[in-house]
Amino acid sequence: xxxxxxxxxxxxxxxxxxxxxxxxxxxxxxxxxxxxxxxxxxxxxxxxxxxxxxxxxxxxxxxxxxxxxxxxxxxxxxxxxxxxxxxxxxxxxxxxxxxxxxxxxxxxxxxxxxxxxxxxxxxxxxxxxxxxxxxxxxxxxxxxxxxxxxxxxxxxxxxxxxxxxxxxxxxxxxxxxxxxxxxxxxxxxxxxxxxxxxxxxxxxxxxxxxxxxxxxxxxxxxxxxxxxxxxxxxxxxxxxxxxxxxxxxxxxxxxxxxxxxxxxxxxxxxxxxxxxxxxxxxxxxxxxxxxxxxxxxxxxxxxxxxxxxxxxxxxxxxxxxxxxxxxxxxxxxxxxxxxxxxxxxxxxxxxxxxxxxxxxxxxxxxxxxxxxxxxxxxxxxxxxxxxxxxxxxxxxxxxxxxxxxxxxxxxxxxxxxxxxxxxxxxxxxxxxxxxxxxxxxxxxxxxxxxxxxxxxxxxxxxxxxxxxxxxxxxxxxxxxxxxxxxxxxxxxxxxxxxxxxxxxxxxxxxxxxxxxxxxxxxxxxxxxxxxxxxxxxxxxxxxxxxxxxxxxxxxxxxxxxxxxxxxxxxxxxxxxxxxxxxxxxxxxxxxxxxxxxxxxxxxxxxxxxxxxxxxxxxxxxxxxxxxxxxxxxxxxxxxxxxxxxxxxxxxxxxxxxxxxxxxxxxxxxxxxxxxxxxxxxxxxxxxxxxxxxxxxxxxxxxxxxxxxxxxxxxxxxxxxxxxxxxxxxxxxxxxxxxxxxxxxxxxxxxxxxxxxxxxxxxxxxxxxxxxxxxx
Amino acid sequence: xxxxxxxxxxxxxxxxxxxxxxxxxxxxxxxxxxxxxxxxxxxxxxxxxxxxxxxxxxxxxxxxxxxxxxxxxxxxxxxxxxxxxxxxxxxxxxxxxxxxxxxxxxxxxxxxxxxxxxxxxxxxxxxxxxxxx
Numbered sequence: 001x002x003x004x005x006x007x008x009x010x011x012x013x014x015x016x017x018x019x020x021x022x023x024x025x026x027x028x029x030x031x032x033x034x035x036x037x038x039x040x041x042x043x044x045x046x047x048x049x050x051x052x053x054x055x056x057x058x059x060x061x062x063x064x065x066x067x068x069x070x071x072x073x074x075x076x077x078x079x080x081x082x083x084x085x086x087x088x089x090x091x092x093x094x095x096x097x098x099x100x101x102x103x104x105x106x107x108x109x110x111x112x113x114x115x116x117x118x119x120x121x122x123x124x125x126x127x128x129x130x131x132x133x134x135x136x137x138x139x140x141x142x143x144x145x146x147x148x149x150x151x152x153x154x155x156x157x158x159x160x161x162x163x164x165x166x167x168x169x170x171x172x173x174x175x176x177x178x179x180x181x182x183x184x185x186x187x188x189x190x191x192x193x194x195x196x197x198x199x200x201x202x203x204x205x206x207x208x209x210x211x212x213x214x215x216x217x218x219x220x221x222x223x224x225x226x227x228x229x230x231x232x233x234x235x236x237x238x239x240x241x242x243x244x245x246x247x248x249x250x251x252x253x254x255x256x257x258x259x260x261x262x263x264x265x266x267x268x269x270x271x272x273x274x275x276x277x278x279x280x281x282x283x284x285x286x287x288x289x290x291x292x293x294x295x296x297x298x299x300x301x302x303x304x305x306x307x308x309x310x311x312x313x314x315x316x317x318x319x320x321x322x323x324x325x326x327x328x329x330x331x332x333x334x335x336x337x338x339x340x341x342x343x344x345x346x347x348x349x350x351x352x353x354x355x356x357x358x359x360x361x362x363x364x365x366x367x368x369x370x371x372x373x374x375x376x377x378x379x380x381x382x383x384x385x386x387x388x389x390x391x392x393x394x395x396x397x398x399x400x401x402x403x404x405x406x407x408x409x410x411x412x413x414x415x416x417x418x419x420x421x422x423x424x425x426x427x428x429x430x431x432x433x434x435x436x437x438x439x440x441x442x443x444x445x446x447x448x449x450x451x452x453x454x455x456x457x458x459x460x461x462x463x464x465x466x467x468x469x470x471x472x473x474x475x476x477x478x479x480x481x482x483x484x485x486x487x488x489x490x491x492x493x494x495x496x497x498x499x500x501x502x503x504x505x506x507x508x509x510x511x512x513x514x515x516x517x518x519x520x521x522x523x524x525x526x527x528x529x530x531x532x533x534x535x536x537x538x539x540x541x542x543x544x545x546x547x548x549x550x551x552x553x554x555x556x557x558x559x560x561x562x563x564x565x566x567x568x569x570x571x572x573x574x575x576x577x578x579x580x581x582x583x584x585x586x587x588x589x590x591x592x593x594x595x596x597x598x599x600x601x602x603x604x605x606x607x608x609x610x611x612x613x614x615x616x617x618x619x620x621x622x623x624x625x626x627x628x629x630x631x632x633x634x635x636x637x638x639x640x641x642x643x644x645x646x647x648x649x650x651x652x653x654x655x656x657x658x659x660x661x662x663x664x665x666x667x668x669x670x671x672x673x674x675x676x677x678x679x680x681x682x683x684x685x686x687x688x689x690x691x692x693x694x695x696x697x698x699x700x701x702x703x704x705x706x707x708x709x710x711x712x713x714x715x716x717x718x719x720x721x722x723x724x725x726x727x728x729x730x731x732x733x734x735x736x737x738x739x740x741x742x743x744x745x746x747x748x749x750x751x752x753x754x755x756x757x758x759x760x761x762x763x764x765x766x767x768x769x770x771x772x773x774x775x
Numbered sequence: 776x777x778x779x780x781x782x783x784x785x786x787x788x789x790x791x792x793x794x795x796x797x798x799x800x801x802x803x804x805x806x807x808x809x810x811x812x813x814x815x816x817x818x819x820x821x822x823x824x825x826x827x828x829x830x831x832x833x834x835x836x837x838x839x840x841x842x843x844x845x846x847x848x849x850x851x852x853x854x855x856x857x858x859x860x861x862x863x864x865x866x867x868x869x870x871x872x873x874x875x876x877x878x879x880x881x882x883x884x885x886x887x888x889x890x891x892x893x894x895x896x897x898x899x900x901x902x903x904x905x906x907x908x
Contacts, residue, residue, distance in 0.1 A: 544869065544871065547868065547869075547870075548838070548868045548869050551868035551888075551889060551890040552793055552796065552868055552889075554890045555796060555868065555889040555890045556793070556795045556796050556799065558890060558893070559796070559799040559800070559803070559893070559894045560795075560799055562893050562894055562895065563799060563802060563803060563894065566895065568802060568803065568806050591890045591891065594890070595890075595891070609872045611872075
């Protein structure tokens with residue numbers, strides 16, 4: 001059975017049992033109390049009624065006693081009937097009797113009996129003369145007043161009883177006669193009546209010694225009087241107790257110590273109290289039906305029953321409520337467990353009581369969470385692994401695809417590379433493919449021819465085998481440049497042939513990328529430039545030699561002239577000094593010419609060097625101006641130098657910058673008359689440094705302006721002014737500027753002045769390898 | 776009579792292959808109060824340096840008579856513990872950047888293109904240098 005029902009049933013049974021028990025106990029106890037109460041009341045009634053009867057009988061005894069004591073009656077009894085007085089007395093007695101009967105209405109008949117038991121006077125004249133000597137009312141009243149038990153009178157047919165009293169002689173105490181009063185029992189009955197006043201089933205009745213009912217009774221007709229025998233226990237007990245009562249010194253009111261349940265003449269259970277009336281040997285019974293007594297109990301019982309039913313109901317409800325409360329968490333738990341069983345671990349247990357069920361619920365909850373976590377972990381692991389597997393599959397697929405692609409590419413490449421290979425193979429130039437460590441991968445026919453090694457001899461070996469000893473570092477530089485993706489173009493260098501001879505080459509290196517663009521090696525194309533180099537070298541050597549050879553005598557002349565002029569060989573005369581000065585001056589021109597020619601040759605050969613440094617243009621300009629000071633002073637030229645304060649340093653070859661500035665500035669000073677003005681302005685725009693050199697000198701004739709940059713060209717107007725110049729300056733400047741990415745323009749008007757504009761890119765000059773720098 | 780400076784004596788070793796030039800140089804140096812030792816070869820210079828041990832400064836041309844040139848000599852001098860600190864002034868008519876660079880890298884004090892400089896300029900620089908050091 002379900003716990004709930006168990007609880008409910010238990011409670012229900014418990015409460016019902018308790019209720020029944022309590023009700024029963026209460027019923028029993030209250031009925032007892034009730035009965036006792038009633039019993040006490042009945043006892044009181046019985047007592048008072050019994051007393052009332054006795055008092056009543058006594059009063060009647062008194063009345064009759066007083067008559068018996070009457071002298072008249074006594075005297076009458078002593079009179080002889082034959083006497084004259086007798087009739088007189090008799091009348092007086094009869095009057096007396098009549099008077100008494102009128103005074104005491106319950107007396108039916110009042111008569112006097114003489115010693116012989118003869119009724120000598122009676123209120124009922126018909127009875128006079130009757131002899132009643134044997135009657136109890138005569139015989140038993142000789143000494144004391146005697147009450148004769150109720151009887152049905154023959155003569156009058158009335159229910160009556162008699163009270164008779166002896167008439168005694170006052171002197172002798174002799175019984176002269178008896179006065180008898182025959183009583184109507186109604187007043188007697190009245191003393192014990194009023195039954196319906198105090199109950200619905202209670203009654204008082206009298207029984208005589210023979211247990212005949214002698215009074216009216218609630219449940220009997222009056223015809224039952226002296227007819228019905230009441231032989232119930234209570235009557236028995238009453239007459240049995242009379243001995244006890246007598247023994248207890250006339251304690252007549254019988255007090256039953258204990259209440260006894262009697263059954264009456266109807267067979268019903270009654271509470272009965274009895275009193276013995278010794279004067280007449282009567283018993284007075286007072287009784288009441290137990291049902292009437294207990295009727296209130298019945299009512300109470302009903303109330304109790306309903307109340308208890310109500311209580312049971314309430315308790316049932318309470319028990320339902322409690323059981324529910326107890327059961328609910330358990331049911332929740334059951335539900336949760338079912339959910340968990342079904343795999344739903346997210347179900348939240350709501351049992352949050354602090355008792356054992358709550359604990360259990362929480363434990364389950366924890367367990368569920370843990371299980372869920374484990375499930376999740378397992379799921380995740382499976383997922384991961386599935387993803388992994390899928391990924392691996394995809395990878396494999398991709399790799400397959402890639403392989404296919406590669407195979408295709410390889411096919412294509414093969415075709416292409418076969419073609420390329422053909423080209424490379426057949427090329428005259430030496431083309432060598434190397435990896436990033438300089439290991440030879442490919443070696444074409446050109447390489448074979450140039451270096452003398454067959455392909456099979458060198459493939460797999462380091463390229464260093466063709467490097468002359470003094471050029472071994474070049475390989476590292478080449479590799480570095482390759483890694484930086486810097487191409488090497490026509491780099492003049494030397495290599496060693498198989499036979500050990502050195503060959504001049506122009507080297508071009510470009511990186512080799514794989515499909516992903518990663519540099520994996522480089523390809524070096526080398527041209528045998530020995531011939532060119534030879535020619536070049538010859539040219540350069542020639543120029544070099546020429547310049548050296550030319551300069552040596554020039555230096556000699558210079559220094560000796562210098563010493564002469566300094567007076568190191570003795571003081572010169574003015575004229576001598578003059579002449580030497582001319583020699584010196586002429587020599588200077590030669591030196592300048594030689595220098596210029598050298599520069600031109602380098603420019604034309606392309607062998608000049610550009611080595612960019614961070615050049616402060618302003619400082620260079622200042623230095624050039626300082627150098628020109630002698631000339632500036634001599635000609636009294638006013639120089640103004642303006643420059644932007646925020647000129648950035650220029651990545652340029654300082655020598656070249658110097659040459660540019662030198663030429664332009666010296667030209668400006670040279671080709672301006674004395675006291676002239678030369679302005680140098682250095683500014684910048686977004687892309688270039690702007691150098692402006694302007695003078696107010698001789699200017700350039702329009703017709704000759706287009707030739708001004710030509711080699712060895714000198715304009716007529718300056719030739720006429722006997723100025724010295726090689727005619728190479730502007731050519732050199734222009735060449736330098738052009739070859740370093742700049743621009744030069746000018747504006748000029750004869751006799752007004754000239755302004756040269758130079759633009760040098762802010763990006764600076766590119767490093768240029770060569771073998772000689774311009775001077 | 777040439778003026779002789781009363782200060783301490785400066786010994787200068789001049790290595791120059793052209794005779795007229797050498798003479799001019801010598802004259803001018805002596806006029807400036809330096810004591811001149813001269814040779815036309817690198818070997819001669821080396822011998823002087825090792826024998827005399829009191830050379831204060833060197834005037835060196837690049838092209839010399841004999842096998843070695845100025846560069847070879849400078850290399851030797853700079854590798855010699857006792858000699859490497861002697862200041863060297865290279866005065867030559869060749870001006871290949873390569874050569875100049877190499878000389879500078881060896882640690883020579885200055886390189887002059889002969890024809891571009893007056894004697895007194897060069898000697899002035901030498902004296903300035905020696906005054907400072």
